[in-house]
Amino acid sequence: MGKATKRTVTIRDVAAAADVAVGTVSRVLNDHHSVTKPVRERVQKTILTLGYQRNAIAQSMRSSRTKMVACAIRDFDIPAFASYVKAAEATFRSAGYTFILASTANAKDVELSLLQTFTQRRVDGVMMTMSDETDPDLVYAITNAAMPVVLIDRELVQSVDSVSADHRSGARQATEYLLSLGHRRIALLVGDPKAYPSRSRIEGYTEAHRAFGIQVDPHLVRDRLLSNEATFRETAALLGRSERPTAIYAAGLDTLSGPLRAVRTAGLVVGKDISIVGGNDSDLAELNTPPITALRWDRSEMGRHAAEMLLDRIDQGSQSPPRRIRLPVSLVVRGSCRPI
Amino acid sequence: MGKATKRTVTIRDVAAAADVAVGTVSRVLNDHHSVTKPVRERVQKTILTLGYQRNAIAQSMRSSRTKMVACAIRDFDIPAFASYVKAAEATFRSAGYTFILASTANAKDVELSLLQTFTQRRVDGVMMTMSDETDPDLVYAITNAAMPVVLIDRELVQSVDSVSADHRSGARQATEYLLSLGHRRIALLVGDPKAYPSRSRIEGYTEAHRAFGIQVDPHLVRDRLLSNEATFRETAALLGRSERPTAIYAAGLDTLSGPLRAVRTAGLVVGKDISIVGGNDSDLAELNTPPITALRWDRSEMGRHAAEMLLDRIDQGSQSPPRRIRLPVSLVVRGSCRPI
């Protein structure tokens, strides 16, 4: 055939070539039982010959299920998020779902606009964070979303599923460890308390102080630090104070390198002049000299749990009550803290 | 409103409520000029009242353009990839495209199956790597794909667009730097030479030796090392040899921590007993004690370039010849290498 076939081959072309009805081809494609063996084989051969590729768009159109899920997180170049997302993607893919990913930059308008995009694309489910758990627009958009939502490390919206880490317990462990070494001026560097992780870290930090009967110095609690530039600056400021902290708990997901740089810049030595606990274990923490004591939880498992939870919810609908998984956090003690 | 709205609202519902034809609603949605102002406003108000959300599936069905692009890379929890992917996603999103992401685990069958999935989903374009640039199945699948493809850090398939870093130049700089310090036994740790990065790093390494008139010891070139477990093992083995290397060039994207661990385990000190150059700059390299000399290129720019290239290709079709961008790589000298 000299004629160049521009048009992509459809189920109708297959039907014509195999001399059957379109319905029959569809049944072959979907492994429906009531197709006789010779017909099935003829159709399958034709599919291969013509190089037919099923059109998922048309399929979704008819079935009103897209087999797509979306994930919106703050920034996926944060290593801790990356391993989380990777595990989720793998779980979705092996369940036959395609995975859409977007960064929100922790901005409300981006979150809302992504949610709208996902709605228009008719994804079957969404995994996401929220910049502010108390924002009414965000809460409304999420609780009234057209598709199931699983929240990541957010707990305030009670009516949807969520997966989180037990940051409060982690923060308490870290702080009590430092207190038990005799530290009394422990700086806490966290992100935005409008979101669960930072809020609960502050709680854990405060609880630990209360348990030790020690007053928290509010000047030592520095929040809204979302980048290493911010933690660098803040650490430098803290180290410049007259009564500088003897320990720093850098509680964010990806905010250890800032303090390390600041300490180095100030000409101090970690584990000698100042103690540090990292909020999130990493190669950087483990391989630093000295290795940094840090909190740890299983990020892959978190991603897997979230994905499975969403898949469950997609299958079973909204009848069952919202589920909540909270993963344990543990302290890995290394050499970055010295007793006072 | 007590009535539970089961069915999602369609363009037809809007048309009925606003008392116009469906075509008119469509033209309002698409900002077509020939809609009179009062009608336009009436329709827009109705859209808001009913909470109508355009169905992207139906839209794609009719227009046969999905406004979706897909990206398949080895493993997106490798930080270097993550920043690359993040920049690409941002570029696509601001162009109105939705971003599908998947890990290939560097496995041929996964790559092929993802390519098929993307075809069936009728994505408008694909950004990807290949585990083996010489594999005929992969080459065939990519060159005959139904949609434009931009290759990432792959150069053998000439007929498609690609964006890569100049790893050969990088490797040559790293190796010449070590040679100029007097090192003569330089171990090279790379990934799989079936892909461009490792292949060209071996070339650069070899070229540098030739330029210095020095014979390459094939025992010192260790390839197919794709993880830090592998580079740890290999480094440990090299350090255990009678004539151990005086320098290690850990050329992979995410293979610095393995050698660092191995050196530490062997009781040696980086920058004193052994010199190390990292193939890819990172926090780990910068904050190590001593800081590690490493290669660097702009990963965000790489992602942006790749995305823009793909968008161009989607717009203009395949008439223009394949483009090729190769980003410069530079050596950041720090304190991990000592002269012999």
Next chain:
DNA sequence: ATCTGTCAATGAACCGTTTCCAATCCGCGC
């Protein structure tokens, strides 16, 4: 007053599947 041209708006066809109902075919028991 009639004709022409322009501009808005209508309504139906179409995109490629799935699914349901109807039609056909087959073998089997009477």
Next chain:
DNA sequence: GCGCGGATTGGAAACGGTTCATTGACAGAT
């Protein structure tokens, strides 16, 4: 030989948009 039931297959409707030919209305020209 005939009726019947079950298994296959055919054919059409439906999903929710976009687009195009068509209609209707109205202003301006003759």
